[in-house]
Amino acid sequence: MKKVAISVYRYNPDVDDKPYMKDYTLEVDEKQDLMVLDLLIKLKEQDPSLAFRRSCREGVCGSDGVNMNGKNGLACITPMSSLKGRKIVIRPLPGLPVIRDLIVDMSQFYQQYERIKPYLINDEKTPPARERLQSPEDRAKLDGLYECILCACCSTSCPSFWWNPDKFVGPAGLLHAYRFLIDSRDTATEERLDDLDDAFSVFRCHGIMNCVNVCPKGLNPTKAIGHIKSMLLNRAV
Amino acid sequence: MVSVASTFGRSGTHDYVLVRASAIIMALYSLFIIGFFVTTPDVTYANWSALFSSLWVKVFTLLTLTAVLMHGWIGIWQVLTDYVKATRLRALIQFVVSVGLIAMWLTGLFVLWGV
C-alpha cells in the first residue's frame, strides 16, 4: 500500500464563510493506477460530506469535469499517474459559480449553447418521406464536431470565456455552431452567421488554444472557430 | 447577437478586418523606416526632411497614423471590455485613450503639413 496526498476544494455555502482546501490521505494499492474519480469515490467513503458530479464513469456523459493539478479534464478517465507533483490538487472547473465543493453552476455555459440554436433548421416546403440523405463527403464534415459531450472543460479553461461568459459563446458552443453551419441539411446558414457577427460572440476568441489543450475527446474548437471566422469574412468581402 | 455601441467598426467581422489591415500597414511602415536608417549612413536634418517632403511618404505616414488610430481604438476597447467591468470607469478610460489617439493623428497631420 502507498499513501496518496490529495487536496480538495471545499465549499458549502450553508455552513462555510468562504471556500478552503482540505487535505486528505488515501491508502491505495502499490500496483494500482486509479482514475481520479475512483479517488474521489474513496474520499467520499472517508468523508461523506464531499460533493461532486459523476454518472457514466467512463468518459461518455461529461458530468465530472474538474480541475486536476491545474488542468481541466474528466476525473473518470484521468489516471492518477498522469498527474505530476507530490500532491493531487482537485478544484471545481474555473470561472463558473460554485454550488458546492466540486459542483459548479453550468447555467451560463448552457445559455451560450442554447443561443447558437443547436438543432437542425430546414425550411424546405416538402420534407422527404423518410429521411434527409447526405453524401458520405458531407457527412464526413461533421466528424470532430458531433462527438462533443458538453463537459465544459474547454470553455472553463478559456480566458475569453472567464471575462465575458454572458457575451462570448465559448469554444464548446462555437464547435456546435460550426457543426450546424456546415451541415448540408441545414438551411439557416445566413441567419446563424448573422447572429454571430458581433465583436464578442466569435471574435473574442484570440486563438489562445487552451480549449484544444484540455478537450478530453481530443476535439479542436479553435479550428472550428477559425472556419466560422472564414465564413464570416467570406461573406463580408 | 450581442449589440455593443462603442466598438469602432460596423460589426465583429469589420473590426477584425480593420485590426488585421492596420497591423499590415504599420508593419510595412516600420520596415520602410528601418530601411531608411539602414541605407542612410548618416542621418541629417536635410535628408530626413527630404524624405518627408515627397508626397507619397506623406500619404504613407498619414495612412499609418490612421492605422494606429484604428488599431489602438479597437485594441483598447477589447482589452477594456475584458478587464474593466465597471462601466463608467471603462467609458472614461476609453474616452481618454480615444481622445489621445485623435490628438496624435491631428498632430501628425500638422507636422506633415509643415514639411
Ligand code: SF4
Ligand atoms: S482558442 Fe479561442 S476559444 Fe479556445 S481557449 Fe483560446 S480564446 Fe478560448
Ligand code: SF4
Ligand atoms: S469540445 Fe471537448 S472539452 Fe469542450 S465541451 Fe466538448 S467535449 Fe468537452
Ligand code: FES
Ligand atoms: S462520469 Fe461520465 S464522463 Fe466522467
